[in-house]
Amino acid sequence: MDGTAERTVGRGIIERQSLHQEIVSRLRDMIIEGELQPGERLYEIQLGESLGVSRTPLREALKSLASEGLVELIPGRGAVVRQFTRKDVHDMLVLIRAMEELAARLACEVASDDEIRRVRELHDRMRAHYEAGERMEYYRLNQQIHTSLVALADNPHLSAFHATLQARLKRIRFIGHEGPERWAAAMAEHEDIVAALEKRDVETLVAIIGKHLHNAWLRVRDAV
Amino acid sequence: MDGTAERTVGRGIIERQSLHQEIVSRLRDMIIEGELQPGERLYEIQLGESLGVSRTPLREALKSLASEGLVELIPGRGAVVRQFTRKDVHDMLVLIRAMEELAARLACEVASDDEIRRVRELHDRMRAHYEAGERMEYYRLNQQIHTSLVALADNPHLSAFHATLQARLKRIRFIGHEGPERWAAAMAEHEDIVAALEKRDVETLVAIIGKHLHNAWLRVRDAV
DNA sequence: ATTCTGTATTCTGTATACAGGATTATGCGT
């Protein structure tokens, strides 16, 4: 395949982002969506050809993904899709909980009414998808709400760490939302979160977020 | 220079770690120690020659450092040592505070007496350096104590995030410890931290750590 | 039949080559 042509088409006239970021994003998605499964070894030539890219930029992307924790680099033996143990997942949820609790505290202080209103809008759209039983769309908005909530804290470093953790957990969390009653519970918790945020009721908000992420563990722990 | 010979000497008979990690570590140190200054552009050929490495592995190392947040990658224009604004430093300290508070809570639950004893030993050694006025050694142990404290929580993901944040802040924090009265205050806070940890007095420990990192901000904010 | 060893193959790790874009220097016109 002629990689150059493919790339030109893919990026259009204006270069939207560097090829490096494009490869990283693509691989990240492939890992999150399970196209590349945990424990799977990533052969550079083969993978590069499937993306229409040579080994050099691919290897660079793999180094980035390793730093993000999605890929494990074994010296002399290449890259492997990282797999997480039960404890890993628990540890990550504990951590993401602390991050969102921090974000909640900061958000109640610094977020503008307008920003909060936008989260409410996302939430309402999510509820619509919930009521329509559209799991995929629900899930996507769910993630986006958590991201937006953290963004309200106006702390880019926090947002970045949260995003990488969320990426690691994405696959696992998706599995966890099985079952209508658990789904309903998660939805109710979100309802409370947005309500507390609108009232800027810090302690309630922190408490619910804590509960929400504790429950998230209960929801996923059997899946790992 | 003949890079191969240099490398063989540097790594010895048994390969201790991959060259990639070696370059990353080396560059990280160079950035932290100010050999490469914030905002400085990193020319690949030049930098590679100074490390005895060609562009390919160097570029891979730069991608890793970019993911760690020590280097900024500008598409089409290469790598620059990242510089942090006042707000960046504040945001990072807020974040590291939340992480250490979380670590404190977990540590009080899960750490063994033996592990806590080892932190006490580090602390005593640090105090010796403090009393001897050995700033560099004091500083080194200071960092190590914070790292160990987080390690007590037995959450590798937390430890990893904490470590990258600490790396970003290392240079700035070192500057901040100027002045004997501020140094004394920091030392006293550490004293209290270890004491609370030994008693497994969670709330006191969290409070002191919070205070310690709030003060850390006061100590460094004029330096940035 | 099994294990060990030597060989062949495959893959990683590093260096180099080449193309395109960015930056700097130069020269011309005003």
Next chain:
DNA sequence: ACGCATAATCCTGTATACAGAATACAGAAT
């Protein structure tokens, strides 16, 4: 002397080539 256009240089981004390590395989010895 200053600004702009053009050319030269440098640097990045990507592909490819080569060396060495890891793995797989086959045959021999026990």
